[in-house]
Amino acid sequence: MVHWSAEEKQLIASVWSKVNVEECGAEALARLLIVYPWTQRFFSSFGNLSSPTAIIGNPKVRAHGKKVLTSFGEAVKNLDNIKVTYAKLSELHCEKLHVDPENFRLLGDILIIVLASHFARDFTPACQFAWQKLVGVVAHALARKYH
Amino acid sequence: MLTADDKKLIQQVWEKVFSRQDDLGAEALERMFITYPQTKTYFPHFDLHHGSDQIRSHGKKVVSALGSAVKSLDNLSQALSELSNLHAYNLRVDPTHFALQLLSQCFQVVLAVHLGNDYTPEVHAAFDKFMSAVAAVLAEKYR
Numbered sequence: 001m002v003h004w005s006a007e008e009k010q011l012i013a014s015v016w017s018k019v020n021v022e023e024c025g026a027e028a029l030a031r032l033l034i035v036y037p038w039t040q041r042f043f044s045s046f047g048n049l050s051s052p053t054a055i056i057g058n059p060k061v062r063a064h065g066k067k068v069l070t071s072f073g074e075a076v077k078n079l080d081n082i083k084v085t086y087a088k089l090s091e092l093h094c095e096k097l098h099v100d101p102e103n104f105r106l107l108g109d110i111l112i113i114v115l116a117s118h119f120a121r122d123f124t125p126a127c128q129f130a131w132q133k134l135v136g137v138v139a140h141a142l143a144r145k146y147h
Numbered sequence: 148m149l150t151a152d153d154k155k156l157i158q159q160v161w162e163k164v165f166s167r168q169d170d171l172g173a174e175a176l177e178r179m180f181i182t183y184p185q186t187k188t189y190f191p192h193f194d195l196h197h198g199s200d201q202i203r204s205h206g207k208k209v210v211s212a213l214g215s216a217v218k219s220l221d222n223l224s225q226a227l228s229e230l231s232n233l234h235a236y237n238l239r240v241d242p243t244h245f246a247l248q249l250l251s252q253c254f255q256v257v258l259a260v261h262l263g264n265d266y267t268p269e270v271h272a273a274f275d276k277f278m279s280a281v282a283a284v285l286a287e288k289y290r
Contacts, residue, residue, distance in 0.1 A: 031272075034268045034269070034272050035271055035272040035275050052268050056268065109252055112256060113252075113255055113256060113259045114259075116255075116256040116257075116259035116260045117260070117263050117264065117266050118263075120261075120263055123256070125177055125178045128181070128253075129181050129182045132182050132183075
């Protein structure tokens with residue numbers, strides 16, 4: 001089980017409370033598809049992904065981004081039980097979606113950069129530490145049921 | 148591969164942060180040491196406290212090298228050749244889960260903190276590519 005210090009929990013909760021899940025989720029997913037274009041391979045049904053502008057404005061990207069970050073919120077709410085929280089999603093990403101777990105790491109790093117651009121100096125090094133730890137734990141949990 | 152547009156964006160971003168370069172270097176290093184403690188293993192001889200002179204001065208060095216790279220986007224191999232030798236034969240920073248990738252992440256976080264919305268997805272993509280290219284050149288001679 002992952003150990004979270006009181007400070008880490010506080011930093012995670014405090015940043016999360018200020019996150020606009022819809023906007024942030026949309027931006028993070030859009031950036032994933034823009035910065036690492038090969039990730040578009042999972043979204044062939046999403047329509048126009050031909051340019052950064054198209055991706056940012058794509059309603060399916062926005063909706064899916066919101067879905068993904070909303071799910072991320074489950075980790076924030078269940079820091080002491082992330083493995084169990086994501087067991088089913090892990091199976092889904094392996095068996096149905098066929099997503100290489102490396103992509104979870106990429107999205108995690110992108111999310112950190114989105115948070116940094118929104119919160120600027122408030123996204124302190126200590127915040128970054130706690131959040132990089134969190135995205136790492138989430139990525140690990142999502143990869144855990146792969147077979 | 149860095150496109151012409153990427154190169155323009157990289158140069159523009161660099162100009163924007165030029166005056167704060169030295170701060171950015173120190174900040175990126177500090178974030179790296181805090182976020183990825185394993186990177187401290189390469190600096191046992193450093194004072195790694197917040198605001199340390201060694202971090203400031205090393206940050207300046209790193210940023211200055213990146214600045215030369217920005218000026219030589221058409222020939223990174225040549226521009227970074229000395230540094231490439233240094234990293235391969237001397238420093239031998241782990242190239243597989245390259246500590247340099249960790250520094251790249253922290254450098255981008257610092258840019259995002261300072262530029263906010265100006266760190267657009269397009270700039271983000273260009274800069275990420277640039278940092279990858281730099282890391283690749285630095286790892287070129289490892290074996």
